[in-house]
Amino acid sequence: MEIKSTQNQPAADANLATKQSQAVLDKDVQNRAILQASLDVSISSGNDSLALLYSSVVSELNQVLEADMGPSAIQKAYDSGVDMSPAATAERIVGLSANFFSSYQDQHPEMDYETQVRSFVELIAGGIDQGFSEARDILDGLQVLEGDIASNIDTTYDLVQEKLTALIDTLLNPEVSEGDTAVPE
Template sequence: MSIPIAAGANSSSSLNSVNTDDSKVRQKDGSSTEMSVNDKSRLQLNASIMQASLNVSIGSQNDPLALVYKSAITSINEALKGQYGDDAVQNAASQDNSPEATASRIVSLSTGFFEAYKKQHPGDDDDATLQKFMDTISGGMEKGFKEARDILGGLKVLGGDIASNIDKTYALVQKGYADFQAAHSSKKADAPAASDKPDTKAA
């Protein structure tokens, strides 16, 4: 099932799984454990993004791109849920949360479903299927980034390097999606054919 991290305008009321206490983090059994800021950051960094039972402690010292990744992947999961079931995207626990690495994971994990998506739409035009797939995962990504920004804004930590890193991650995901679509579009094969025409006339 999806991680209950989604937030709208009233982000503080929807963060049912988030504990913002600076000294404690809740465990599965409901108990609280004393943790340093570094320990909390390491917990968030290494947590399995799709482990629904985990409660993540979020504060100004935690890595916000982990939250961006969580929101984006959760929303992409929701977009793909109708065809692939719950938690379509799975991820390893250890992560590099730089903008480049975060964007790379979002792009690679979400576009990795394209071949399976095509098989579920046999007989459809390839470019139309590609566009529909890109619309699906892009919609999930857009929703995820919005929710992450809403959450961080509610925590009063959306600014400075955090905001610029999120913007950079978003731009890199957009570029990754554009590159993926260009690489898989049948129109790319038309370019050489078009360039051959002047040569034929010249001959």
Template sequence: MEIKNHGGAVSEVARNKTETSGNHGQQVSEVAKNKTALAASKQMMNTAIIAAQQEVNLSSSNEPMRLLYKAAIEAINEELAPTMGEHAIETAVEQGVDTSPEATAERIVSFATQFFAIHQEQNSGLSFDEQLNSFMDKIGGAIDQGFDEAKDILSGLKVLEGDIADGVDQTYSLVQEGLQAFRDSFSEPEAPTS
């Protein structure tokens, strides 16, 4: 679609006297009055160009998010496969697994602390307190890393805000409380004072 400058269109008709049939001045006048039609045509074309550009931009910007989401789900499923089976996330959703901060924190603490006996066997040369401290350092670091990675993914998806951010923070706090309760469960109770 060729769009001409309105003044250029009027000048072209005014110069081209040979192709006119009838009143030449009237034809020039009609082209001059046709400025609004020309402007509307330009506006329609500009609107179409902008709409097409926005559609391309939206498609382009959403595609990386879809790829990131798909990669995250696949990576999580791969990690969970040995303990929870193939397609663990989809299965959990289908089974209605409780994903509240409390339930999620409980699962994280339960899963992490079940390895303490193995850690003790592998570090039998250490005192009990050293075993407990090294175990808590390891799982604490792993949990922090996991939460950081999850936050990075959620930030990349631009969803780490509002209720989701609050839920992540609440889950992390509950996990820390659970880990502290696990540590405290090995403390000797204080003798009552008389």
């Protein structure tokens, strides 16, 4: 029969208690950091709702264009520190997306030109709608989707829809629609 020494048992128990205490402290610090980050997002989202909207839409556009254009195609085209007004945001959303039309054409030579135009705009419109929906859900969850924020998002969405319609018209009738900056040249 083997007899185990219990001399080191108190030290082992103390070491285990110290490790458990440190784990509890680490978890507490992590939880506080998460809560602070959530609070920071909540506070800043009210001020930068269109930036959040734009980020959400760009994320969705990156996903829907990834198969044809590569990862983060739209994000790579984004410059920081830009105007976040509804008109400027709508212009960027459609303009940056429109810049990838020629790449989309290269990826789909089996389609005639009109089908390429309509298919491309349908593809990016789906990503845009999903991005707006996600941004609204985020802002609503943060309880800041009201007043000017909601109005700016609605205005931006309406402007994007107008620009998508203009994009189709410009691509299908380039000689009639000169001067629209949302279309690649």
